[in-house]
Amino acid sequence: xxxxxxxxxxxxxxxxxxxxxxxxxxxxxxxxxxxxxxxxxxxxxxxxxxxxxxxxxxxxxxxxxxxxxxxxxxxxxxxxxxxxxxxxxxxxxxxxxxxxxxxxxxxxxxxxxxxxxxxxxxxxxxxxxxxxxxxxxxxxxxxxxxxxxxxxxxxxxxxxxxxxxxxx
Numbered sequence: 001x002x003x004x005x006x007x008x009x010x011x012x013x014x015x016x017x018x019x020x021x022x023x024x025x026x027x028x029x030x031x032x033x034x035x036x037x038x039x040x041x042x043x044x045x046x047x048x049x050x051x052x053x054x055x056x057x058x059x060x061x062x063x064x065x066x067x068x069x070x071x072x073x074x075x076x077x078x079x080x081x082x083x084x085x086x087x088x089x090x091x092x093x094x095x096x097x098x099x100x101x102x103x104x105x106x107x108x109x110x111x112x113x114x115x116x117x118x119x120x121x122x123x124x125x126x127x128x129x130x131x132x133x134x135x136x137x138x139x140x141x142x143x144x145x146x147x148x149x150x151x152x153x154x155x156x157x158x159x160x161x162x163x164x165x166x167x168x
Contacts, residue, residue, distance in 0.1 A: 019066065019145040020129050022152070026058045027121045034114040038107070048110070052094055053155075055117070059087045061151040065144045070128070073135045079128045086120040 033051045036042035063084060070080035093113045098106065136144070 017145065017149075018141055019148045020133075022145065022148055023058065023062065023066075023129075024125060026054060027125065030054050030058070030117060031121070034110070034117070037110050038114060043107070048097065055090060055094065057152055057155060059090070061148045063087065064151065065147040066132070069136055069140065069144065070132055075135055076128065076131050079123070079131065083120065083124065083128065086116065086123075090116055090120070 030051060033042075033047055033054070037047055037051075067080045067084060070076035090113060093109060093116060097109045097113065
């Protein structure tokens with residue numbers, strides 16, 4: 001009796017991710033975490049720590065692998081430089097947020113950070129990503145994707161200093 005092997009269709013049709021999809025997923029995750037804090041569902045250290053970790057890994061990956069490509073092209077240079085400044089502003093605000101939930105300024109700082117990050121996301125997804133698709137070829141896109149995936153897997157860390165201040 002002969003046996004026949006039939007390949008499972010899903011095994012053969014592996015969808016390949018690109019860095020745009022990875023970064024957009026990060027954006028959605030961080031937005032949801034901010035929403036949980038702002039709406040009072042998860043107003044705790046753990047959620048804030050997850051935001052800090054997500055932002056740190058995400059921003060580091062963009063700054064190392066995407067932004068250098070964009071800075072080398074006139075079409076996207078200014079956007080990439082502005083995005084770096086927004087990252088710095090986000091880090092500065094994050095560094096001011098203390099894990100002490102009873103600080104009356106805590107939620108206000110989280111909301112300001114959320115506004116800065118949401119504005120940054122809107123610009124990246126609405127302007128930067130479409131323009132970068134015009135200048136980054138398929139081979140470079142695959143290279144950036146692999147690098148970003150590796151960076152995310154390494155999970156560049158952050159630390160909580162004595163006294164509860166987050167440092168990214």
